[in-house]
Amino acid sequence: MHAHPFVVAYVRHLKGKRYEPGTLDKRLYAVRCLFSWIELQSVPPELQDITAADMEKYQVYTRKRGIAGSTADALIADAKKFFQFLESSGRVFLNPMERTVINWTPRRIKHVPSEADMRKLLAAVDTTAPNGIRDRALLEVMYSTGARLGEVLRMTIFDPDAERGTVRVFGKGKKERMLPLGKHAVLWLKQYLKATRPKLQGDRIEVTALWIGKTGAPLKQSRVDQIVKAAVDAAGLTGSGRVVALHLAAPLEIAEARQGSTIELILTRTDGQVITAPGTPSRCAARKSGCSSEARTPFEVT
Numbered sequence: 001m002h003a004h005p006f007v008v009a010y011v012r013h014l015k016g017k018r019y020e021p022g023t024l025d026k027r028l029y030a031v032r033c034l035f036s037w038i039e040l041q042s043v044p045p046e047l048q049d050i051t052a053a054d055m056e057k058y059q060v061y062t063r064k065r066g067i068a069g070s071t072a073d074a075l076i077a078d079a080k081k082f083f084q085f086l087e088s089s090g091r092v093f094l095n096p097m098e099r100t101v102i103n104w105t106p107r108r109i110k111h112v113p114s115e116a117d118m119r120k121l122l123a124a125v126d127t128t129a130p131n132g133i134r135d136r137a138l139l140e141v142m143y144s145t146g147a148r149l150g151e152v153l154r155m156t157i158f159d160p161d162a163e164r165g166t167v168r169v170f171g172k173g174k175k176e177r178m179l180p181l182g183k184h185a186v187l188w189l190k191q192y193l194k195a196t197r198p199k200l201q202g203d204r205i206e207v208t209a210l211w212i213g214k215t216g217a218p219l220k221q222s223r224v225d226q227i228v229k230a231a232v233d234a235a236g237l238t239g240s241g242r243v244v245a246l247h248l249a250a251p252l253e254i255a256e257a258r259q260g261s262t263i264e265l266i267l268t269r270t271d272g273q274v275i276t277a278p279g280t281p282s283r284c285a286a287r288k289s290g291c292s293s294e295a296r297t298p299f300e301v302t
Contacts, residue, residue, distance in 0.1 A: 006047055006091055007031060013085055020150065020172050030078030037061055047086065052096045055079070059100070069105030076102055117237055118143055122184075124234035131214065134200070135227045137185070137192035138211055138219075141167065144185035149221060155210040157193070162186050 010031065014024050037058050038044050045054065058079070063072045080097040087095040113121070122143065125136040142152055151169040159168040165181045181189070201207060201216045209218035 004035075006086060009089065009091070010082060010085055013089075018174055022150075023172065026074070027078050027081065030075045031082050033062070033075050034058065034079050034082065048092050050092075050096050052099065055083075055096045055100065070107060073102055073104050076100070113237070117235075121231050121235040121237060124231050124236075126234070131196065131200070133188065133196045134192050134211070135231070137188040137196075138224070138227065139231060140185040140188045141181065144182040145169070145179040147179060149224060153209075153211065153219060153221065153224065156208045157197075157210050158208065159210060160189055160193075162190055 007028075011024075011028070014027055019027070038050075059076055062075050063069070065072070080100055080102075083092065083095045083097045086092040087098075122136065122139055125139060126132045127136050129135075138152070141147075141155075142149075145152075145167060147169050148171065151171055154170055155167065160181070161167065162181075165183070165186055166178045167181055168176060168178055170176055197210075197212065200212050200214060204216035207216055207218065211219040211224075213219050213223060
């Protein structure tokens, strides 16, 4: 069977906005949940016929599925965005969620590693190992900038500016911004670029990714996860500090400027929220919400 034409149009719209794959998956997951709810109705309505009263029932249904309040908030918010698209593109006459107000669930700030924990983690990397300097440089840059893991993995050799103590990153929607590098991050990054990366790259001169593996190919997220876990184990971190460090959350960092005379306070990702993947609900959450985590008929799109 073919995909629902409204969903096909929505996918094209989102891709045209150059959203990250994780964001695209998150938006489509919410639409999938909406379709699942529609199918449960005694007389499943067409999207054009859904009313505000219907969507109030959907909100109640979503919040009673036993999922986290923040997950329910996201599902409702993304359903609202879907209907906004349908209305703006003329596919539905009225947006049934136009007046929907989402009572966002308060988020509790969780424990984050202390500065001492992070110093212990960074110092635990064995820099005498074949890729030790790369791993130390990687962790220093992650800690110094607080950048998202995807942003770190997308860095190229043209992005760091050691003289200015900055690095360029491309975030969601390919938005560019400059982030500061602490003096320790600059120190280890220079060593990596001078001594380690050329050996890893070998004759693969076409590879411009900043972080590469022993074959010269760009590092993948799974390998970075292994690097972080190895450092956490070597540092002997336990309890909540270990959990948050494993999920790459950066605490309140004190990063010295390259002159050493100025101290910048950089607040980055202090909520320490643990998620399975950026914007992608776990299979467990999918089961609790009543939505299939697999592709359904209306979503057979590429």
